Amino acid sequence: MSARLNTREDYQKLLDAYDTWLFDCDGVLWRGDHLIDGVTEVLDILRRLNKKIVFVTNNATKSRKTYKQKFDQLGISIHVDEIYGSAYAAAVYLSTVVKIPKDKKVYVIGQSGLEEELRDEGLTYIGGTDPADNTLAQFDLSNFVLDPDVAAVVCGLDTQINYTKLSKAFQYLTRNPGCLFIATNEDSTYPTWHGLLPGAGAVSAPLRYALGKDPICTGKPSTTMLDCVKAKVHFDPSRTIMVGDRLNTDILFGQQGGLATLLVLTGITSEDEIIGPNASAIIPNFFTQGLGDFRVIDKSP
Numbered sequence: 536m537s538a539r540l541n542t543r544e545d546y547q548k549l550l551d552a553y554d555t556w557l558f559d560c561d562g563v564l565w566r567g568d569h570l571i572d573g574v575t576e577v578l579d580i581l582r583r584l585n586k587k588i589v590f591v592t593n594n595a596t597k598s599r600k601t602y603k604q605k606f607d608q609l610g611i612s613i614h615v616d617e618i619y620g621s622a623y624a625a626a627v628y629l630s631t632v633v634k635i636p637k638d639k640k641v642y643v644i645g646q647s648g649l650e651e652e653l654r655d656e657g658l659t660y661i662g663g664t665d666p667a668d669n670t671l672a673q674f675d676l677s678n679f680v681l682d683p684d685v686a687a688v689v690c691g692l693d694t695q696i697n698y699t700k701l702s703k704a705f706q707y708l709t710r711n712p713g714c715l716f717i718a719t720n721e722d723s724t725y726p727t728w729h730g731l732l733p734g735a736g737a738v739s740a741p742l743r744y745a746l747g748k749d750p751i752c753t754g755k756p757s758t759t760m761l762d763c764v765k766a767k768v769h770f771d772p773s774r775t776i777m778v779g780d781r782l783n784t785d786i787l788f789g790q791q792g793g794l795a796t797l798l799v800l801t802g803i804t805s806e807d808e809i810i811g812p813n814a815s816a817i818i819p820n821f822f823t824q825g826l827g828d829f830r831v832i833d834k835s836p
């Protein structure tokens with residue numbers, strides 16, 4: 536059973552109970568480039584109360600550095616070390632868990648943020664934003680030269696996904712022995728200011744279908760993402776809360792990490808998915824309409 540936060544006391548109790556606050560971004564802080572009502576004020580309240588704040592996003596289109604710029608542009612003061620993205624998690628997974636040899640390459644389906652994180656981890660990649668792959672020209676397999684050094688395909692949200700990229704990724708995954716299939720995240724949709732669009736999971740879905748194989752996911756709810764945070768941030772799970780807008784990524788991630796969970800309704804999930812006969816099996820501890828609701832604690836009782 537999920538508890539709806541209603542009164543000033545409800546919000547105060549949560550602030551008292553948790554020292555570390557993990558925030559999802561799309562659908563919690565913003566939709567596209569539009570901040571959600573009250574976010575800046577609530578982050579200010581948490582700073583004033585000396586809470587530890589961490590941002591954990593599955594959106595792999597930006598690197599941590601470019602997220603920092605986005606926060607700056609939106610007028611939110613944060614440190615780059617407070618940001619953890621699924622692009623970063625994929626790069627760390629390849630460099631420190633798989634320990635991909637330096638002479639090997641990654642074939643990227645994704646945007647510049649994913650390329651930047653791979654580069655920062657010392658990994659070599661092809662594909663991605665390369666104009667040669669961002670084409671609607673017919674893919675010609677007879678002209679394709681297979682690069683034997685491609686040891687992994689990493690797939691993130693790519694708003695310029697096309698048949699050439701899917702075909703090349705498919706070639707590497709079927710013809711290069713041991714080539715790893717990695718998805719930064721598997722969100723089926725993501726929230727923009729004007730409504731939902733297909734998410735990164737929908738970008739990797741054609742490959743999953745063609746291969747008959749699931750990728751290794753490095754974003755929420757996977758433990759790779761939590762391991763990345765734990766490697767840099769010390770927190771007591773019993774005094775930590777994950778705030779998110781999606782049940783099968785954010786809330787599951789929090790639950791699997793032994794954290795409390797708070798759902799906001801400003802992104803993907805609606806109230807009927809957590810309450811009533813059609814409720815999901817993944818239920819947050821708490822829910823509230825939006826992060827801005829915490830502003831009530833600054834109002835006189």
Ligand SMILES: O=C(O)[C@H](O)[C@H](O)COP(=O)(O)O
Pocket residue numbers: 559560561562591592593594595692720721722723724725726733734735736
């Ligand atoms: O990749 C996706 O599908 C989307 O970017 C998705 O919105 C993830 O972002 P998050 O909600 O985790 O910030």
Ligand SMILES: [Mg+2]
Pocket residue numbers: 559560561562563779780781802
């Ligand atoms: Mg979200």
